Amino acid sequence: MKNRHYSFLFSIIGLLVFFPVAFLIVTSFALQWTWPQILPTEWSTIGWNALIEEPKLFLALRTSIGIGAIVVFINLAIGFPAAKVLAFQSFKGKSFIEAFLLMPILIPGLAVAMGLHLTMIRIGVADHWAGVALVHLVPTIPYTIKIFRSGFERVGSFYELQALSLGASQKEVFTSIYLPQLITSIRSATFLIFVISLSQYALTAIIGGGNVVTLAMIYFPYLSSVNNAVIASFSLLFAGIPLLFILIIEIVIRMFIPYRSLTNTQQ
Amino acid sequence: MFKYIRLETKNIAYLFPFIVILLSACSNSTDNTAVDEEILLKEWDSYKENASESEVSIFMWGGDEGINAYMDEFVSPELKEKHNITLNRVAMDTNEILQKLMNEKRANQEEGTIDIIWINGENFLNAKENDLLFGPFTEVLPNYQEYVDTESLDILYDFGTEVEGLEAPWGSVQFVFQYDSAKVSDPPKSFEELSTWVKENPGKFVYPEPSDFTGNAFLQHLLYDQIGGPDKLLENGFDEEFVTNNTDGMWEYLRDIEPFLWRDGETYPASLTELDRLYSQGEIWMTMGYNEARAESFINDGTFPESTKSFVLDSGSIGNTHFLAIPYNSPNKEGALVAINELLSPEAQMTKYDTTYWGESMGIDPEKLSNDNKEKLAAMERGGSVLPANELNEAFLPEVDTQYGGWIREKWLNEVVQTD
């Protein structure tokens, strides 16, 4: 029974994850690969060369990671309190507020790009990393609130009430109850926010105005290339960056939170 | 009550992130409004002086590795060395560039981020009509005056829109078909022969949707054929009634070949990239596009088969000039002038002509080059897939008013697609 489950699980992951990624890796090294060959007939590193020769690659990596980190930070700062209210309080018009907070990801990006740009120009953050960071909040905030809301619902308010009645301060409640208990939510939110921020092209292009060169700014134009190897190599790099980021975050988390409380909450 | 107030101060902390981000942004805004006319009255040398040590941002489509390499590996070091200008190439679709400018115009932003844009056709018309461009500036460029054929119609008009010095010609390309000579021995010479070929080889030909630039050009060529050459269309600008009444045969032709196209004509590639991919996979045997040398780099990087050759129809090949313009709110107009002048220099133009990078024809007139350069140019090999220069010159057809492009797009949908 157990073995059957594992082999089923493995084939699903193989199909949905390993196969496409392996296919991309092979494509990134292919020079000649036409129908009906199963594998390329000629191999080369042209795809990766185009990537390495990109003069702004390292600048873009730095900018992307920096902006991603800021966006994650602000998201946590705004989303955490809002999610707590939505999880524990009920009040008039709650469904409306919930739907409203989900709006940014429900509307077509093209429809709001112009309005967002005008706002950014008026408050003086257009063509600046700050504007880009602000605009990246739009597609990420709803996810953060959602993730933390279900996190809070899972934990429940019981511990908080208990601790408060025993005389704990709000700060203590936060650091010793919610922070460790919500660590999985923090992980998921951080990762998702970073991935979304990284892949914003249209908004970054218009608001950043070319002054803010993120990885998406150099990656997306290559997607209209005819050369499959170039597209594949850029895509792989693009997917690798969030993994690197989450590794850094993981180290930070372990530095701040005692290891024991981490293992306790992991299922 | 006291408790409530304390609560409030704490709550202000929730706004902290906004405050930080707004403050960090305010430190960066500078105001630098110069009067445009004044700039254009200066001596050329003073531009060079002012442009030194400055940064020039060029915004251009970035989907071709060869073109990008030309900018990064040749132009950028050249500008640095000769003029001490740092070139900042930003890859963005022209659509988006214009949208950005349009929003900035609306918000009265005097200082933007773009110094040069690569532009032509409909985009130029839109930019011009919405006053998004600086100029007229071409007259002040020494290389424009020395090397460009300033009387030529394809430099005075961009898809039927009068250029009026708002953009400088960067390069010119011609529309050619590519075919795989291993599979096609005798490429068609006319639209009739093409139709015969398509019917004999079902599924091996298709053109992109006319919402794509290349697909539109293909249909435009068919339109020329239908009404006996572009002259009638050039005479009096956009004449919808005339084309509507005289093009039944053209739509008839397209409906006639449709069942024999790729996928039985049920769908068309949405972009040239898609068409090229089908060709590279061998699904279709012909592709097409502006730039007579476009196949070379694809052959070199293994995308196209080595047996790829090109052809033009006897009725000609549409030529297309593309340009460089300066946005109204460029923060470094003088730098932009110096950089554009450099891009029009014989050296830069001839390097661009070389197929190692880009391989397209020059925006300047080859006749105006020095004898030395003429010899060099004649000695340059463009590669086996490129047609000889005289054949291309003979086939050259001018482009007509950009509004015909829009007309073709809409009409095609009604006449060809929605009829099934």
Add this chain to the structure above:
Amino acid sequence: MKWFKQTKYVWPLVPAVLFVFIFVGYAIMMALLESITINGQWTLDAYKQLLENQSFRDSILFSLKVTLTSTFISLFIGVVITRWMYYYLRNYWVKVLIWIPMLFPHFVWGYIVILLFSQSGWFSGLLYELGLLEDFTHFPVLTQDQHGIGIISTYIFKEVPFVILIILPVYIQMNHQYKHVVQTLGGSKWEIFKTVEWPTIFPVLSEAGIIIFAFVLSAFEVPFLLGATYPKMVSILSYDWFFQGDWSQRPMAFAAMIIVTSIIVICSIVLFSMTNRLRIRVSKGER
């Protein structure tokens, strides 16, 4: 006093609400204004033109079909896999693996679908080499097809991991003892699902559903790669109208996007009021 109490609760919501209101609210207002003004005149012409436009009507039906199909199939497969596998999916590394498809933009997944499933794609080549296919033209048309198979399968391919990640915590948290109760009372597997699991996952599932629905209905990249010439997804039509020609069709582009936005917003409000009622019921039942 009661008011104070309520504001105290609501204060932490202010930054989020304010942010969405200032940035997105204003932008939607602008889009709305663009759709009802032509040359500075107030008019509903853009909407009238849209409704009279054959390609738009075909397109909205096609888009809804594609969107609903991809949303429901993704949710279904996601629930089936999670329900069956949640015990094994709890493993940290398995979770990391499921995250991987989320790392790639939708465009890349669409591109992979083309490389694998087009007529001259990898699978067609494989079948040919195995002697099961005479020529690639005999391979079924799975991309750029008029039924949206290519678009739908790309989205399913991409969204199933998303659904799994969203509902996995719910399954892990679920009180599985209730299941035993139902079982001992002689309930079938379906009854267990209906009475124990469904009420708990429904709110989360509907939220995931509305996110996918909204995304698929308004995204541009995948249908651009994998769509057919006719009918087109609404997103492509609005994109074309927005950017092409002399910009005179922009009001129509905005009108189309406003219509899409309204569809999504109405759906989500209906769904939210449904789930909130259910949430209250569930939490009352538990206490």
